[in-house]
Amino acid sequence: MESQLEGFLNLLGEAERAGGRVVHELTDQAKSLELREMLRKVGHDEGYYAGELAAHVRRLGGTPSMKTGDFVEKVRAVGDFRGKLELLNRGQRWVIRKIEENVGTVSDAGLKAFLVVMAQGHRVNIGSLEDTLKQGVV
Numbered sequence: 001m002e003s004q005l006e007g008f009l010n011l012l013g014e015a016e017r018a019g020g021r022v023v024h025e026l027t028d029q030a031k032s033l034e035l036r037e038m039l040r041k042v043g044h045d046e047g048y049y050a051g052e053l054a055a056h057v058r059r060l061g062g063t064p065s066m067k068t069g070d071f072v073e074k075v076r077a078v079g080d081f082r083g084k085l086e087l088l089n090r091g092q093r094w095v096i097r098k099i100e101e102n103v104g105t106v107s108d109a110g111l112k113a114f115l116v117v118m119a120q121g122h123r124v125n126i127g128s129l130e131d132t133l134k135q136g137v138v
Contacts, residue, residue: 023088
């Protein structure tokens with residue numbers, strides 16, 4: 001497996017694990033049941049993406065990272081709950097941007113399709129959270 005691709009996929013996996021941990025913590029803090037359910041769905045997605053990224057790394061002959069990104073500490077440092085949710089969405093946008101910057105160099109068709117779907121899943125989750133924030137249901 002090409003080391004640049006392995007590094008990119010592992011970076012995404014570390015970010016997804018961090019996102020999953022953040023979402024778990026935020027779910028516990030959410031006051032509305034609607035927000036809790038939406039965050040549970042986002043957390044499920046984060047876990048799924050992290051697992052699939054590791055599986056693609058293994059399938060292509062690499063070694064998946066089991067690290068968790070530093071995003072967890074960045075979110076914990078934000079003082080208010082709404083600010084934490086907004087930072088979560090900025091993190092989701094970062095993942096989309098990284099995928100868009102790199103997907104054109106991916107030659108494996110299965111991995112490329114997964115990355116496209118992963119980016120789309122992040123867009124959906126961003127939209128759901130933005131809608132919730134607009135409704136003031138935090």
